[in-house]
Amino acid sequence: MKSMKFAVLATLSAVALSTAAQAADYLSLNVGEFAALRRANYHAGQFGAEYRFDEMGYGIHPIVGGFITSHDSTYGYGGFNWDVALLKNELYLVPNFAVGAYSKGNGKDLGGALEFRSGIELDYQFVNAQQVGVALNHISNAGIYSHNGGEETIMATYSIPVGTIKNWLHF
DSSP states (O other), X not given: OHHHHHHHHHHHHHHHHHHHHHSOOEEEEEXXXXXXXXXXXXXXXXXXXXXXXXXXXTTEEEEEEEEEETTOOEEEEEEEEEOEEEXXXXXXXXXXXXXEEEEOTTSOOOSSSEEEEEEEEEEEEOTTSOEEEEEEEXXXXXXXXXXXXXXXXXXXXXXXXXXXXXXHTTO
């Protein structure tokens, strides 16, 4: 009986993983500078990750992610990317919008916890579907608090299909 349960569980797991591996979900890692475009004492290194779900339609992808700075500021968010092919399967312009929660840590006060992110990214896609790019984002509270200390971030990005990671790990 145990071997039958194991076989059913193994088969269901294999089907679920193979289906997920075919989806165009990406894991994107980024590194860059927080407070990149202003003269301020808040310049900080920024390190983050973003999960980009398979396309919903019209090139729109839901995203969730977060970052931490070298001043212990953190931001977690959810939103959308829109992949605009400049050269199909090679070069993409990716406008994005997200909303999330910010904690200043020892970094810059952006005015409150609720912060909005808008940005643009330029990605080059290799034949193996992995991507490298550069991203510019603006984070601010859109004036919903009395203080709106928005900032810009510039990041280098590396994105890899989740299916590739699963293949590397032999799932």
